[in-house]
Amino acid sequence: MLPDATVAGGNLPIRAALPALIGALTARDQPRPGHAGGAAVLVAPPGTGKTTLVPLALADHVPGRVLVVEPRRIAVRAAARRMASLTGGGEIRGNDVGGGEVGTGEVGGAVGYTIRGERRAGPSTRVEVVTTGVLVRRLQRDPELPGTDAVVLDECHERHLDADLALALLLDVRAVLRPDLRLVAASATADTRRLAAMLGTPDQPAPVIGTDASMYDVEVVWAPPPGVITPAHGLRVDPRLLDHVAATVGRALRETSGDVLVFLPGAGEITAVAGRLAGRREAGHRDAVDVLTLHGRQTGGAQDAVLRPGPRRRVVLATAVAESSLTVPGVRVVVDAGLARSPRMDHARGLGSLVTVRVSRSSAGQRAGRAGREAPGRVYRCWSAAEHDRLPAQPEPEIAVADLTAFALELAVWGNPGGVGLPLLSEPPAGAMEAAGATLRALGAVDETGRVTPRGRSIAQVGTHPRLARALLDGTRSVGARRAAEVVAMLSGDGPVGGSVGGSVGGSVGGPSDDLVAGWRRLRGDTDRAASARWREETRRLRSAAQSPPIGTGEPGGPGEPGGPGELAGPAARDAGGITDDLAAGLVVGLAFPERLARARDAGSTNYLMAGGTGAELAAGSALTGAGWLAIAVADRGPGRTSARVRLAVALDAATAREAGAALLRTEDEVAWSGGDIVARQLERLGAIILAERPVGRPDPSLLRAAVLDGLRAAGLPVLRWSADALALRDRLAFCHRLLGAPWPDVTDAALLDCAPDWLGPDLDGVRRRADLGRIDAGHALRRLLPWPQAGRLDELAPERVTVPSGSRVRLDYSGSSGAAGPVLAVKIAEVFGWERVPAVADGRAPLVLHLLSPAGRPVAVTSDLASFWRTGYPQVRAELRGRYPRHPWPDDPTTAPPTRRVAPRTRSR
Structure with a gap:
């Protein structure tokens, strides 16, 4: 470790754990297959220095590069800057990758970083900080990670999909290719026993090393709202809670000193609380309090600005991005709303959303720790101590609730479809993996066995959700690389909308409109410069990815190559300049989400039917009202709702909808019981949407019989002709079944309907409409159910x-x-x-x-x-x-009187 770094980090508690950690990773008994050496679990509270001092210490003991893996880009940049400042221009000893060059103290020298679309690292970089997504891409390109000797997986407790996947791939690499690769799983609140077992062997778990000492004490203040607060529902948070959060911030400003870090669930709540704090001045001071924001949809520059001390006291409104792996300087106080956003996926309908959930106890501890990184601090929790005890201990793993399509593709690219044989922290839910597999097969990314195809490798190479990657690759051939990349950039994880594939709208495209094209124009016009800059950066990356040669054998299915299932043909090959922006956007969105192509149920209606079969509804006053067709980019279906709410969509025409949804187009004969009769028609469908229909004169007999049986079940047995003799026969059979049992048949309605093909048999062959059913003699048909030889005794028994x-x-x-x-x-x-x-x-x-x-x-x-x-x-x-009927016999002894059905003759009177 550099001398300057040693001095700068000398007061950090993690220093006491470094000798044990380094010893576990660099022991003389070198790691080898089946041995637990070379791996460790590092557990230390926030602010103890595990993110910055550990990698620098490792770099002093291994010859190659140290990779530090963070779940968020903001944490990547912050950690790299902090470690670069600690090096101060000294040299990290050891044989670095570039041959022992001197660190400059600037990011990009001895310490560098790489995030998607941005790299500041060079040959002399000894410690490189990357996101989990970047690590996964590197492992997929070259699993041996040449030049890398150690990997530190930070914040393992957060259980993001990429983090779980990266850990599984690294363990696989250590077991097969690189037993010498040092691996540290670092966290403040991880399940240490589980991690230690996975990093070690069944007989020898990896050592758990760390410190219980946090930097400074943090006082907990319970500050529940004074009144009743409606629990969060979907994305909706009770405004009264936001009022209370703003009031608690005011209280914190009055009672404490230092900057205030406020945790809120999303960008919408940040904007709302910022509005409530507008114009607030700190009590007793002349200077205004600066209100800043920190969330994942900001540009890197805006995020980095928050991580620099300000000239005045600050209130930083942040999402969970500020929970871990970084220090917001000057913070002495945390105000925690106690909420977080979590993805949810409706796999049956292909609709994802974000929901607001209560924070876990471990996350609440992480948040509170932000107040004690530089000095004693205080946390105001906007809930009671009793409520805190009822919170879940850990956040729900993302693998349990999220869309797993991209995850499943990475597993297939690695060569372990479905994750079979990989050491995953949690098994993926079977239903979610089945839905992911179906999507990947529809995209042509995997074959029927689940193995990746050349096209799938090209899709994975793009570095965004497989649906969006497919839209980029196929859309480039139809509308041009620039426009395809621009539209996909709006929807990708780095775009201004983001989260639209597996989640919900993470922000808005320049405003509250649900019209994607209007947002596209605003981005082009730089109405929101920060959003536009982020969008342009992602667009450039996607254009480059779309034009990169595919990884693989050069077989069909790469960018710009026809041949993959669902790819465009015919009209799609038209000149990209011959399609308007509106239709270009609709085509690209439709390629990404063909099952969300939707047609209005009625002219001018706000209600639509999506190709996937789910209803969709525009908000009142939507600019898209009246559009005959929509390509829906973002929609969610809240609890208790039968239809989805459209959040972001594009109006398009029927021809473009057919083009985008070509894989869902089919023509089929439908013979069905509808409106109380049998209807035979030929349908042209786009998924569940009927495009055209025409009558069928000679329907398929099997379809016709199925429709007749459906009609019989719908209309009931009275639709047949039941004479008095037929009804009597049914009653006699019912009597025999009840009294004598099998093999006498059950002739209840349910039983007869269930076995209708058996007893109606040939009578159904001539049925074409309801009236034909009314001509079937039910009594004659029932006799087919009579068992033999018992049938010969029916008249004897009944x-x-x-x-x-x-x-x-x-x-x-x-x-x-x-x-x-x-x-x-x-x-x-x-x-x-x-x-x-x-x-x-x-x-x-x-x-x-x-x-x-x-x-x-x-x-x-x-x-x-x-x-x-x-x-x-x-x-x-x-x-x-006898007095009433005198002409009838009324004998004294009826047992001996002769029976008669006659009446005595009337006596004539004279």
């Missing part, structure tokens, strides 16, 4: 009629029978004189239920015990009815 003593053959009614009860025999009393017992059916298991009728056919008694009725019930019936 006879249709029974002969009564009078000689009449009376129909039995099986419709109301239940349990072990038999069918109903409704008969006049006189016809059963002489019967002493009620007969039974079903081999004697079910006695008939007699409904005894008066001579007028009205029920007078119900019984299954005829002997008891003759003794006790009949005398009462006889007494009541």
Whole structure:
């Protein structure tokens, strides 16, 4: 380590842990496959110097370069500047990559950095700070990392996708190619046991080294809001909470000295609180308080300005980018709103969003630590101590909730589709990986086995989400490299919108409009110079990436090469100058998100149907209202909503929509039950959107039969022709099934509908419309269900009629029978004189239920015990009815009287 660096860092607590760390990494027993040497877990609180002193100490003990890996670009630049200042122009001893040149103290000399689109490092650089994304790209290009002897993965606890992936790839490299590569996993709040096991072996975990000493004490002040606050929902944060945060900042300014760092969930909340603080003056001082902002959508210059001390007291409003890996100078106070933004992905609909969540306890500790990096400090937490105890211990790993398409592509490029065989900190959810695989196959990036294709390597080389990379590569051939890059730059992670693929709008394109083209024009006009500068920088990078030769074997599928699935053909090859900016933007957005191409449900409507099948709705007053077609770049569907809210889109015409969504175009015959009848038509579809339809005269028989069965299920069995005999047969079958069981068939509605093809069989062949169903004789069809040989005993077990003593053959009614009860025999009393017992059916298991009728056919008694009725019930019936029906016989003893169905002749009076 440089002498000046040693002095400058002499008061940092991490110095005490350096000997143990260096010893673990550079022991005489050199690392080799299967051995735990050369790796360690470094755990130390914020502000102890682990980000800056450890890499400099390592550089003094290894001959090659030390890579320091940070999750955020702002932390990369800050760490590089800090280490460069510590070198002060001295020399990092050892054989550096460039041959032992002297460090200048300026970034780019002994200490340098690389972020996407910017590199300040040279041959003499011994310590290089990079983002996790840059490290992953380097590993994919050359897994051996030539010239690099040590890698420090900082802030492992944050569990970003790139960080998890980088750790897995490094462990794979150490196991197979570079057992000599030193690896440090550094964090303030990591799961040390899990990390140590992964960096070591099952029998010998990597050593855990660190210090519990923080720089300075931080006093915790619990400052919950005075009233009820509505919990955050989606991106919405209760304005009353923002009022309280602003008031707490005022309190902190009155009660403390030093700069104030305020943690808020997003750029929108930063703007809102900044407005509430506008014009505020520090109590007792003449000078105004400077209100600054710090978030991921700012330019590097704007971010770096916050990391320099100001002439006056400052209030810095920041997102989670300020949680770790950097020091905001002058900060003695932290005000924490207690919220963070987390990605969520609706894999079924392909819609991502950011949601506002409660901060974890570990993140709250990280935030509080910002106040104690330079002096004793204080943190005002805008929640209670009781609420703090209920917070989750750690933030949710990004792999558990985010879009995994880019992650899955990197795994495929590495040669481990799905991550099989890689030491990942957390297994990716199966559903998310399946959705990612389906997207990559649709892009032609992987084959059916999940292995990367040449086209997939070209897509991965672009360095942005695979969807946007596909739009850039294919869109370049259609609208030109400049316009394709400009549109993609608006949507990429470094663009003014950002997060649009796996998340939601991270900012706005020059304003609140949902019209992407209007935002494009504002960027071109430098309305927002900071946003325009960031956009132009990303555009240049993307243009260069689109025109770079593909990595691989030179097979088709690289930039500018046709042949990949879903690539443009025909009209897409037209002269790029022949398409307007509006249509160019729509084409590029549609290429990135073909399932979000949307058509208005009605003329002038704000409601749309997306090709993916989900509804979409424009906000009231949207400039896009009335557009017949939209290419939707950003949309999210909040909890409880059936349709998605359009956040950013482009109006386009039907021809461009067809061009962008060519892979979703198909023509198919549809035969379906619709509107109460069978409809046969040929449909031209763009995904779920019906573009055109025409009737089909001779539909496919299999489709027709499926539609008939659907119609039968929708309309129910009454749509068939049910005669009295058919209904009676069904009742008899139901009786046999209930009393005798299988193989007698179940003839309930549900059962008959379920096995309709079995019993309706040939009767369905001639059905073309609903009226045809009404001509099917249900009774004739039901007989197909009769089991053999039991069918021959149906009339014996469940006879249709029974002969009564009078000689009449009376129909039995099986419709109301239940349990072990038999069918109903409704008969006049006189016809059963002489019967002493009620007969039974079903081999004697079910006695008939007699409904005894008066001579007028009205029920007078119900019984299954005829002997008891003759003794006790009949005398009462006889007494009541014989005077009313004198011509009918009413014998004293009905068991011996002859049965009759006749009436005595009328007596003539003289």
